[in-house]
Amino acid sequence: MKPEDPRLNAWVSSLFRKLFLGYGKYFSKWGLLNSDGRRLLNEIIKPILKQKPQAKPLIKEVRKNPTLENLRKLSELYIEEGVTDELVNEGICLSVINKKRRQKC
Numbered sequence: 001m002k003p004e005d006p007r008l009n010a011w012v013s014s015l016f017r018k019l020f021l022g023y024g025k026y027f028s029k030w031g032l033l034n035s036d037g038r039r040l041l042n043e044i045i046k047p048i049l050k051q052k053p054q055a056k057p058l059i060k061e062v063r064k065n066p067t068l069e070n071l072r073k074l075s076e077l078y079i080e081e082g083v084t085d086e087l088v089n090e091g092i093c094l095s096v097i098n099k100k101r102r103q104k105c
Helices: 006-021 035-051 053-064 068-075 081-104
Strands: none
Touching (some): 006 081, 053 068
């Protein structure tokens, strides 16, 4: 196993933040990743596989079933659980607010 690179960890964490905060952009109304979300997921997965090959079964599950819950499990390799929950909640709230703004126009 390769030693962990703090810059790579920070980069992967920032991609997870982007994914969760952009909930409305990257997830369907059923809570699954859409095509843009899958592209971002592939960017996230590449460095994870290089650094943590033991995560391969979890990555396989996430690719097969890209639900919010599975992505949260994967993100916990890089982000603390409480922080992940906050990001998800904030992303969902922002998504709801943006939808309401679009409906008023």
